[in-house]
Amino acid sequence: MKLEGKVAIVTGAGTGLGRAHALLLARSGAKVVVNDVGEGAAAVAAEIGAAGGDAMAVRCSVTDEAAVAAMVEEARRRFGAVHILVNNAGILRDVTFAKMSLDDFRLVVEVHLMGSVVCTQAVWGIMREQNHGRIVMTTSSTGLYGNFGQSNYGAAKMALVGLMQTLALEGARNGIKVNCLAPTAATAMTENLIPPTMKALLVPELVSPGLLALVCDEAPTRAILCAGAGHFERAYVTLTAGAYAGDDPDAGERVIAAWEAIGDPAGQTVPESGGAQIQQELASAARARNIA
Numbered sequence: 245m246k247l248e249g250k251v252a253i254v255t256g257a258g259t260g261l262g263r264a265h266a267l268l269l270a271r272s273g274a275k276v277v278v279n280d281v282g283e284g285a286a287a288v289a290a291e292i293g294a295a296g297g298d299a300m301a302v303r304c305s306v307t308d309e310a311a312v313a314a315m316v317e318e319a320r321r322r323f324g325a326v327h328i329l330v331n332n333a334g335i336l337r338d339v340t341f342a343k344m345s346l347d348d349f350r351l352v353v354e355v356h357l358m359g360s361v362v363c364t365q366a367v368w369g370i371m372r373e374q375n376h377g378r379i380v381m382t383t384s385s386t387g388l389y390g391n392f393g394q395s396n397y398g399a400a401k402m403a404l405v406g407l408m409q410t411l412a413l414e415g416a417r418n419g420i421k422v423n424c425l426a427p428t429a430a431t432a433m434t435e436n437l438i439p440p441t442m443k444a445l446l447v448p449e450l451v452s453p454g455l456l457a458l459v460c461d462e463a464p465t466r467a468i469l470c471a472g473a474g475h476f477e478r479a480y481v482t483l484t485a486g487a488y489a490g491d492d493p494d495a496g497e498r499v500i501a502a503w504e505a506i507g508d509p510a511g512q513t514v515p516e517s518g519g520a521q522i523q524q525e526l527a528s529a530a531r532a533r534n535i536a
């Protein structure tokens with residue numbers, strides 16, 4: 245069993261993708277804390293127990309710092325450690341940006357981004373101490389590529405990619421691997437978004453095998469894994485080689501003229517950090533100005 249002896253917290257696991265994740269992690273040998281702000285957590289924990297697994301339900305919001313701290317403490321008391329955190333809880337407040345209230349924007353950012361931050365910070369010290377941790381942020385194709393009517397959700401979901409990028413760097417020396425999962429599944433959340441004919445293909449259980457790859461001992465770090473209908477892809481935040489435009493007043497004209505070359509994907513890379521991108525610019529300028 246891939247996760248024998250591991251302890252996992254899955255947020256928003258009372259239904260949908262979180263439930264499928266919790267069930268698969270338990271089947272893979274992990275003891276599972278089933279979190280949800282709604283009613284479903286107890287039933288999922290009971291389902292795991294009935295199948296011979298070990299689980300406990302915690303009903304609280306991922307945005308409630310005190311409740312999340314208590315959940316992590318209870319997980320350690322009952323199961324002895326926390327090795328895996330799956331930040332999955334989420335909500336939608338879809339409306340076009342023209343009609344969106346700032347309250348709806350803030351609420352979505354609060355649940356997805358700050359909820360993930362609160363839960364991650366609650367386990368970060370534990371994972372550092374034990375020199376082992378697996379954290380998954382649930383991002384979305386909306387964050388990566390945009391979807392009409394989901395500016396709040398897309399902003400929050402892409403913020404999680406940014407969070408992952410830096411936490412993967414900061415966690416590396418303590419064996420903490422941080423990744424993103426971008427799922428597609430027919431759930432309560434997508435009830436009105438996914439056409440009925442596609443629902444049979446997009447079952448949540450076909451996403452969770454991707455989660456397993458992100459939390460097992462061999463897990464990568466800093467990966468964005470897309471998953472739906474049993475198909476898996478990886479998304480990258482790439483950087484083109486680009487072009488130097490000079491340091492004189494005509495530089496703007498040359499950026500316009502060189503637009504194709506600047507965007508040419510041939511030779512693009514995935515920088516290992518933000519600093520690496522700056523190095524590329526400095527190296528190009530140094531070459532152009534004949535600075536050794």
Ligand SMILES: NC(=O)c1ccc[n+]([C@@H]2O[C@H](COP(=O)([O-])OP(=O)(O)OC[C@H]3O[C@@H](n4cnc5c(N)ncnc54)[C@H](O)[C@@H]3O)[C@@H](O)[C@H]2O)c1
Nearest residue numbers: 256260261281282305306332333334384428429431432433
């Ligand atoms: N279903 C998709 O196609 C899809 C696509 C991209 C991303 N996602 C993401 O996957 C995750 C799971 O979505 P789903 O489709 O299973 O949705 P869902 O609505 O079926 O489940 C979400 C769960 O999160 C819980 N939740 C909401 N707010 C919470 C809070 N503050 N604290 C704790 N729990 C809370 C809900 O009660 C619910 O049980 C979400 O982060 C969602 O944004 C889903």
